[in-house]
Amino acid sequence: MGTLVDARNIRGVYYTGAKDVVAVDDVSIRVEEGEVLGLAGESGSGKTTLGSIISLIARPPLHVEQGTLEIDGKVQELGGDARIPRTWRGSVVSMLPQGAMNSISPTKRVRHLVWDVMRSHDRRISKEVALDRARERITALGLPVRVLDAYPHQLSGGMKQRVVTIISTLLNPRLLVADEPTSALDVSSQKILIEMLLEMLDQKFMSGVIFVTHDLPVLRTVATKIAVMYQGRVVESGPTQLMVDRPQHPYTKALMSSVLTPEPKYSKIRIEGMSGFDRTSFDAPAVIHS
Amino acid sequence: MIYDVSHLTKVFGRGRHQVRAVDDVSFELEEGQITTIVGESGSGKSTVARMLLGLLPITSGTLTFRGKDVTHLRDRAEYWRQVQAVFQDPFSSFNQFFTVGKLLNRSMKLVGKEAGQQRLEESLGHVGMDLEVLDRYPHQLSGGQRQRVMIARALMMRPALLIADEATSMLDASLRVNILNVLTDLRDSLGMTVLFITHDIGQACYLADRVLVMEHGKMVEQGPTDEVIFSPRHAYTKRLLADVPKLHSALELEQP
Numbered sequence: 288m289g290t291l292v293d294a295r296n297i298r299g300v301y302y303t304g305a306k307d308v309v310a311v312d313d314v315s316i317r318v319e320e321g322e323v324l325g326l327a328g329e330s331g332s333g334k335t336t337l338g339s340i341i342s343l344i345a346r347p348p349l350h351v352e353q354g355t356l357e358i359d360g361k362v363q364e365l366g367g368d369a370r371i372p373r374t375w376r377g378s379v380v381s382m383l384p385q386g387a388m389n390s391i392s393p394t395k396r397v398r399h400l401v402w403d404v405m406r407s408h409d410r411r412i413s414k415e416v417a418l419d420r421a422r423e424r425i426t427a428l429g430l431p432v433r434v435l436d437a438y439p440h441q442l443s444g445g446m447k448q449r450v451v452t453i454i455s456t457l458l459n460p461r462l463l464v465a466d467e468p469t470s471a472l473d474v475s476s477q478k479i480l481i482e483m484l485l486e487m488l489d490q491k492f493m494s495g496v497i498f499v500t501h502d503l504p505v506l507r508t509v510a511t512k513i514a515v516m517y518q519g520r521v522v523e524s525g526p527t528q529l530m531v532d533r534p535q536h537p538y539t540k541a542l543m544s545s546v547l548t549p550e551p552k553y554s555k556i557r558i559e560g561m562s563g564f565d566r567t568s569f570d571a572p573a574v575i576h577s
Numbered sequence: 578m579i580y581d582v583s584h585l586t587k588v589f590g591r592g593r594h595q596v597r598a599v600d601d602v603s604f605e606l607e608e609g610q611i612t613t614i615v616g617e618s619g620s621g622k623s624t625v626a627r628m629l630l631g632l633l634p635i636t637s638g639t640l641t642f643r644g645k646d647v648t649h650l651r652d653r654a655e656y657w658r659q660v661q662a663v664f665q666d667p668f669s670s671f672n673q674f675f676t677v678g679k680l681l682n683r684s685m686k687l688v689g690k691e692a693g694q695q696r697l698e699e700s701l702g703h704v705g706m707d708l709e710v711l712d713r714y715p716h717q718l719s720g721g722q723r724q725r726v727m728i729a730r731a732l733m734m735r736p737a738l739l740i741a742d743e744a745t746s747m748l749d750a751s752l753r754v755n756i757l758n759v760l761t762d763l764r765d766s767l768g769m770t771v772l773f774i775t776h777d778i779g780q781a782c783y784l785a786d787r788v789l790v791m792e793h794g795k796m797v798e799q800g801p802t803d804e805v806i807f808s809p810r811h812a813y814t815k816r817l818l819a820d821v822p823k824l825h826s827a828l829e830l831e832q833p
């Protein structure tokens with residue numbers, strides 16, 4: 288199988304009027320067909336920004352100063368005032384936004400949102416077909432069908448998060464960028480959501496996923512490769528097992544050693560986290576495992 | 578004991594659409610202890626938190642804070658000075674038109690001018706942010722940065738009770754541990770009581786003195802952390818623990 292997405296030399300800057308914020312600084316990543324790329328890293332390191340650039344939804348004040356995106360062999364220039372074909376958004380790359388809870392319109396019932404998304408893509412689709420697809424996936428995710436009739440505020444945090452996953456995958460995009468899709472879910476619901484994403488890959492509803500999360504144990508179960516970001520750069524990337532068991536870059540080491548899992552020793556010891564490390568060591572050159 | 582929750586119940590809607598979100602839940606919060614609530618999505622954790630905060634009318638039950646019945650408290654100004662919250666969703670709980678500085682200014686006024694400035698710097702330090710963030714608007718912050726501002730705001734008040742609902746879900750592992758350490762430090766130095774709602778059993782295990790487990794609106798198990806997590810009794814708790822993914826298969830990372 289070939290390469291699905293090849294994003295090269297991406298630089299994204301927020302023009303704030305006062306001081307520009309370089310949120311993504313010359314980042315290149317690649318997703319192979321059928322693969323899940325896990326994207327982890329420090330809070331504020333540029334993961335969401337990178338995701339929105341790759342999903343072609345970057346808007347001012349975010350400016351893509353440089354970069355190219357190749358999907359299915361088609362190359363798209365991203366920098367400057369490059370024109371991006373409308374048809375790529377949503378159906379080629381779809382972004383499942385962070386803070387899902389807030390990204391869905393509070394005044395519309397879920398069924399209405401489903402219909403909106405489906406219709407925006409296919410004018411001729413019938414309401415029944417659209418809702419059937421949604422109903423199927425709602426059930427697959429272990430949600431009660433009543434959520435279709437609910438307004439967002441009537442759903443719990445984790446329910447909203449799953450509803451957003453369903454909505455952003457309704458169009459079967461080639462690449463899904465999922466930004467923290469499981470941060471509000473208990474482990475059992477996480478497992479179900481991940482199984483659904485993998486199933487969708489298996490069935491070729493989608494061809495690849497970029498999975499942004501702080502939850503490294505979850506990444507270990509779902510990702511083929513992991514890339515770790517720190518201050519706008521990818522500091523290390525490689526196959527999941529290697530990244531988890533033998534990280535090389537000082538920041539990756541700091542990150543991996545701070546993960547808390549329910550083992551007896553963790554209820555007794557104190558882990559120093561970030562303050563136990565010398566931040567200057569994180570400026571070390573990137574380590575890219577092939 | 579600082580808080581007593583007795584037979585707390587919340588029913589949303591009526592008739593066919595009725596949802597019993599919280600169903601006859603009772604527990605106590607011991608002063609100077611960290612208690613976590615874990616449980617599946619939709620089990621009623623946030624609803625419990627919102628009722629304790631007085632943000633949601635209670636269907637039935639009583640709440641007692643420091644010996645005083647606060648179930649139907651009218652004037653909550655003083656109560657909210659002692660009971661602070663960090664909400665699950667850092668995207669909606671901000672006024673988008675205020676800079677972070679202005680937002681924190683209100684808490685600063687409540688604390689008092691001089692002490693306020695010092696608390697502000699201290700609290701931002703606790704969450705790993707510098708003063709530069711004060712000039713930013715919420716939409717100019719990443720998810721985790723917003724969440725950290727919320728935590729700093731609550732800590733500034735040095736509350737007797739902090740209710741944190743999935744307050745660290747958007748933080749990377751290293752920062753998260755730091756903030757959990759801050760909470761345990763404040764518990765030890767100031768005797769702060771914390772009710773920490775999380776779906777992350779790893780965090781509960783690291784942080785909590787006591788663990789409460791909810792399923793479908795009911796409190797199915799509660800007890801000291803070691804007992805609940807390492808010898809769970811209820812079938813649901815066992816299932817929840819079995820699903821927890823581990824980071825390492827065999828190899829252990831050495832601590833620096």
Ligand SMILES: Nc1ncnc2c1ncn2[C@@H]1O[C@H](COP(=O)(O)OP(=O)(O)OP(=O)(O)O)[C@@H](O)[C@H]1O
Nearest residue numbers: 301310330331332333334335336717719720721722
């Ligand atoms: N509109 C904006 N204006 C200015 N700076 C911004 C804006 N949006 C984000 N930033 C900054 O860009 C940097 C990267 O933000 P981004 O949201 O991509 O981080 P992230 O890695 O997704 O973090 P998190 O894990 O906390 O969600 C941060 O320092 C953030 O403060």
Ligand SMILES: Nc1ncnc2c1ncn2[C@@H]1O[C@H](COP(=O)(O)OP(=O)(O)OP(=O)(O)O)[C@@H](O)[C@H]1O
Nearest residue numbers: 441442443444445589598618619620621622623624
């Ligand atoms: N305003 C409301 N109207 C109707 N039902 C509601 C309302 N708020 C919550 N519910 C329902 O109450 C139940 C419990 O929701 P709650 O938000 O307390 O769950 P939670 O345990 O916090 O879940 P999560 O971990 O996903 O955040 C859910 O079934 C939810 O749909």
Ligand SMILES: [Mg+2]
Nearest residue numbers: 335385719720
């Ligand atoms: Mg983000």
Ligand SMILES: [Mg+2]
Nearest residue numbers: 443444623665
């Ligand atoms: Mg909740």
